[in-house]
Amino acid sequence: MADWLDDAQVIEELERKRSIEGLLARPRPSGPSRSHCLTCDDKIPARRQAMGAIVRCVPCQTTFEKGNRR
Template identity: 40%
Template sequence: MAVGWARDGAVQEQIDASVADAVDRARNNMPKGESHSHCLECEGEIPLARRKAVPGVSLCIECQSELETKQGPVAGYNRRGSKDSQLK
């Protein structure tokens, strides 16, 4: 890949930084603390296996899926700021 005046490895560093940002964002969005026994939206029971697997969970699987669908995908960050960048 032609990178113009960029030093060797600069493109890979951009990719690594984008991946690290996405991982940090995902970790920050994870629930923490004590899990709820019932969903805050539909008041249905949250299965014990889900409460153990996801600490701090407050929604059942159906309500969580609906919430994530409404939120939509997270847009990437173009670190180069140019329209020819492959980092989306």
């Protein structure tokens, strides 16, 4: 017989799976990346550029995303 902790774990796993599937289903921008950040004009690392369609460095992208959540 399952107890409430087992039920909670099953629910948590389902929610995590749905969340991951939702993130993976979102359309991802494609195309060439910029070599320098659109916001601060610092160089974007090659490993980040390789992801495709990158226009900002990590700190500027983080600030940009936080601003869009408000």
